[in-house]
Amino acid sequence: xxxxxxxxxxxxxxxxxxxxxxxxxxxxxxxxxxxxxxxxxxxxxxxxxxxxxxxxxxxxxxxxxxxxxxxxxxxxxxxxxxxxxxxxxxxxxxxxxxxxxxxxxxxxxxxxxxxxxxxxxxxxxxxxxxxxxxxxxxxxxxxxxxxxxxxxxxxxxxxxxx
Numbered sequence: 001x002x003x004x005x006x007x008x009x010x011x012x013x014x015x016x017x018x019x020x021x022x023x024x025x026x027x028x029x030x031x032x033x034x035x036x037x038x039x040x041x042x043x044x045x046x047x048x049x050x051x052x053x054x055x056x057x058x059x060x061x062x063x064x065x066x067x068x069x070x071x072x073x074x075x076x077x078x079x080x081x082x083x084x085x086x087x088x089x090x091x092x093x094x095x096x097x098x099x100x101x102x103x104x105x106x107x108x109x110x111x112x113x114x115x116x117x118x119x120x121x122x123x124x125x126x127x128x129x130x131x132x133x134x135x136x137x138x139x140x141x142x143x144x145x146x147x148x149x150x151x152x153x154x155x156x157x158x159x160x161x162x
Contacts, residue, residue, distance in 0.1 A: 004037050004038055005038050005094045005095055005096065025052050025053060025054055025090065025091040026050040026051065026052055026053065026088070026089040026090075026091065026093075027050060027051045027053055027071050027086055027087070027088055027089070027116075027121070028040060028042050028050045028086065028087045028088075028089055028095075029042055029043055029048070029073065029080070029083045029085075029086060029107075030042060030083065030085040030086060030087055030098065031043055031080070031082060031083060031084060032084060033084055033085055033098070033100060034087065034095070034098055038094070038095045040087050040095055040098070043076075043080035043081055043083070043107070045078070046076055046077045046078030046079060046080060046109070047074050047075055047076050047077035048073075048074065048076065049073070049074050050089065051071050051072065051073055053067065053069070053071060053088075056068045056069035057123075058119075063124050064122060064123070064124045065122075065123050065124075066118075066119045066120070066121060066122045067116065067118060067119065067120060067121040068118060069118060070115060070116065070117055070118060071115070071116040071120075072113060072114070072115040072116075073113065073114040073115070074113070075113050076107050076108060076109055076111055077109055078108070078109050079107065079108050079109070080107035080108075081106070081107065082105065082106050082107075083101065083104065083105040083106075083107055084100060084101060084104050085099055085100040086098065086099065086101065086121065097123055
């Protein structure tokens, strides 16, 4: 799913020609599933930190992109609580995409490190859009700063492997 922030960037680009801030660079763990307004709740302390991904995402095909490098979170030094989902963020902390894990994870100091292998985080843009438009949207948000593209409605589904 997309946050309001990413919808607004997209509409501002199409309607006003204003470029976005650039590609994303972080993946965050979520302890609650957010609303589209962008308010997210992450673990706090105990070694938790977002993971920088830069532009390590595959070139979109048929409106789908996935991580092209392993995403490994730091080792928990205490409880992070129950992780319900992930969010993809810009370098300056604005949320773009979010979605649930296939199964919740209760993370404690005894838990193994969370490591998402190549291809485990799948981001898609769906909803009556042509694949060229879908690919351009994902390229704009995941790979390179936005270029000009058009659409009416955006829907995103985020399906990380557990």
